[in-house]
Amino acid sequence: MSEIITAIEQVLGRLGMSPDVQPLGAFLVLLAAIYVLFLGPLWFAVRRQWVHRSTAAFWVFISPWVFGFLLFTVGPMAYSLVLSFFDWNLIDPPSFTGLDNYTEAASDPLVAKAVQVTLTYAALSVPLQVALSLGVALLMNVRVRGIHVFRTIWYLPSLVTGVAQVVLFLWVFNPGYGLLNGVLRVFGIEGPAWFADPGWALPAVVIMSLWTVGGNMVIYLAGLQDVPTELYEAAHLDGAGAVRRFWSITLPQISPVIFFNVITGLIGAMQTFTQGYVVTQAGGGPSHSLLFFVLYLYQNAFEYFRMGYASALAWILLVMILLLTALIFRGSAFWVYYESTRPKEARFARAK
Amino acid sequence: MAPSRLRQTGSLVVLVIGSFVFAYPFLWMIATSLRTRQGVAEAGVSLWPxxxxxxxxxxxxxxxPFWQYLGNSLLTTIPPVIFTVLSSSLVGFAFARIPARGAGVIFGIVLATMLLPGEVTIVPQFILFRELDMMDTLYPLILPSLFGSAFFIFLFRQFYLRLPQSLTDAAIVDGAGWFRIWWSIYLPLSQPIIVAAAVLQFMSSWNNFLTPSIYLSSERWKTLPLALAGFTSANSTDTSLLMATSIVVVLPCIVIFFLAQRHIVGGISFTGSK
Structure with missing residues (x-):
């Protein structure tokens, strides 16, 4: 494929396009070619009345998503599945090795460590995040003047994400002059070395993740405000106390929000990368205590250039995430409550 | 009424203490960014002086080279915001309003892709962009947004479904095509979702770290998060300088949040995870 690109770029160069823009030009030419191949037959089919006009319009309208899906999701996934049976360092031609990458991953102690780190992080951070953001949302769900100030304060940290957050928490967890150990010292406790201590590095990242629960809190708050007040009034008349009202009304009513939060939180936690990368300077931390799975994948792909092995790791990650998600979906039947009168909007919405 | 008053006071106290704990690192960050080197050493964990x-x-x-990095960051943030809003709205409109066989199934696939971790495709995408001769350019950070995002498509579709069907019918009677209906009726009406999607895309593009660290190697194209990460390892001792730089990197997100506050909360919460 790179020959085609080079050829197009040469043509564009001769037409006076600057070298910086040539790759973009070549890409757009390819995209235009794909669109012609797609629109031509479609137009013909509409003319011949094989395809209804509105069906054709529908496909044209969703074509950005379709091409993106093929180009950046399905295509790459199929490609990486094939690649995972090869050895390739980007320079020599790929060589077929069968299941070697997978058997190697199964016995690679660092893969085991990366899986352990990632699953531990998910198992600790997701429930804590759900509990904390829900708890705070419950506290904030009152009509008091100035409550908006509190909501803003809790939400603000979730804007300090990525590298900036890690930079800040490198200081918070600094063993010598950091905030956390400074506070602990006031109580006469000598805090651990956090990021430098194999046993405390991961808990430190979990604490760091809790600082940004404000984003989830906003979603819970919206969910809580949707709970019909008649339910609470009826329960109050029946003499239900606050605890009872929480367990029998609030929790079932917002269980779909919790479910959504658990799923997105889990998928996010399994993909953690920046924290491990920046804290450990791409290393993995003391005795690999911050070797998140995606970080190990990144090291294999872009530091050791083992593209086949990295692809196999990517598929292992995908299967792990899908299994966990399926497990939670299965389990959700027992604790997620949906109104039975919920309209099947998708079916009614389609205009006839 | 006394116990409920008591409970309210109790929860208010918890809120005040909690807010203080949450805001503290943030406030300290600002305070430290304004201290001299000696001031940092003397003040330690306190907010004052x-x-x-x-x-x-x-x-x-x-x-x-801050301005250059800022330029790169803006180049990898503003075009994706515009592209993803426009294409997601277009696709969302088709799913909500254009009748077609099989639309439901395809929408199911769109939803399913939201669960797919993007990290699975980083290796093949890297190879794809290498084939496209785009190594060490900003294109790999911009081009994927041309094709919309599943989550925003979902947001737009849900919003358009809530608008009255008569809007479309009237326009069809007047002889407007689907593109006209989208561009002059539905797109302008979906301003809350446009703002929410734009803000979310801004935040994720602006703070993106994984993709730039894969594709960008030369100084010329570094984005701010990438530069900040490099700065961290080079200047780990100069805390105040580090905090000042971090604040500058975070500032656009905070400004945009305050400008769009109402829309973010409204836009996300209506998604009706319920």
């Missing part, structure tokens, strides 16, 4: 040493900001910015 502050020397108002605004020079940190000019020093921090001039210690690396």
């Amino acid at each position: 502050v020397q108002w040493h605004f020079q940190n900001y000019t020093d921090g910015l001039s210690s690396f």
Whole structure:
């Protein structure tokens, strides 16, 4: 494929396009070619009345998503599945090795460590995040003047994400002059070395993740405000106390929000990368205590250039995430409550 | 009524303490960014005193080619925001309003892709962009947004479904095509979702770290998060300079949040995870 690109770029160069823009030009030419191949037959089919006009319009309208899906999701996934049976360092031609990458991953102690780190992080951070953001949302769900100030304060940290957050928490967890150990010292406790201590590095990242629960809190708050007040009034008349009202009304009513939060939180936690990368300077931390799975994948792909092995790791990650998600979906039947009168909007919405 | 009053006071106390704990690192970050080197060493974990040493900001910015990095960051943020809003709205409109066989199934696939971790495709995408001769350019950070995002498509579709069907019918009677209906009726009406999607895309593009660290190797194209990460390892001792730079990197997100506050909360919460 790179020959085609080079050829197009040469043509564009001769037409006076600057070298910086040539790759973009070549890409757009390819995209235009794909669109012609797609629109031509479609137009013909509409003319011949094989395809209804509105069906054709529908496909044209969703074509950005379709091409993106093929180009950046399905295509790459199929490609990486094939690649995972090869050895390739980007320079020599790929060589077929069968299941070697997978058997190697199964016995690679660092893969085991990366899986352990990632699953531990998910198992600790997701429930804590759900509990904390829900708890705070419950506290904030009152009509008091100035409550908006509190909501803003809790939400603000979730804007300090990525590298900036890690930079800040490198200081918070600094063993010598950091905030956390400074506070602990006031109580006469000598805090651990956090990021430098194999046993405390991961808990430190979990604490760091809790600082940004404000984003989830906003979603819970919206969910809580949707709970019909008649339910609470009826329960109050029946003499239900606050605890009872929480367990029998609030929790079932917002269980779909919790479910959504658990799923997105889990998928996010399994993909953690920046924290491990920046804290450990791409290393993995003391005795690999911050070797998140995606970080190990990144090291294999872009530091050791083992593209086949990295692809196999990517598929292992995908299967792990899908299994966990399926497990939670299965389990959700027992604790997620949906109104039975919920309209099947998708079916009614389609205009006839 | 007394116990409920008591409970309210109790929860207010918890809120005040909690807010203080949450805001503290943030406030300390601001305070430290305004301290002299000696001030940082003396103040330690406390918020006061502050020397108002605004020079940190000019020093921090001039210690690396800040404006160039800012330009790169903007180039990888603004076009994706515009592209993803437009294409997601277009696709969402088709799913909500254009009748077609099989639309439900395809929408199911769109939803399913939201669960797919993007990290699975980083290796093949890297190879794809290498084939496209786009190594060490900003294109790999911009082009994927041309094709919309599943989550935003979902947001737009849900919003358009809530608008009255008569809007479309009337326009069809007037002889407008689907594109006209989208562009002049539905797109302008979906302003809350446009704002929410734009803000979310801004935040994720602006703070993106994984993709730039894969594709960008030369100084010329570094984005701000990438530069900040490099700055961290190089200047780990100069805390005040580091904090000043971090604040500058975070500032656009905070400004945008305050500008769009109402829309973010409204836009996300209506998604009706319920």
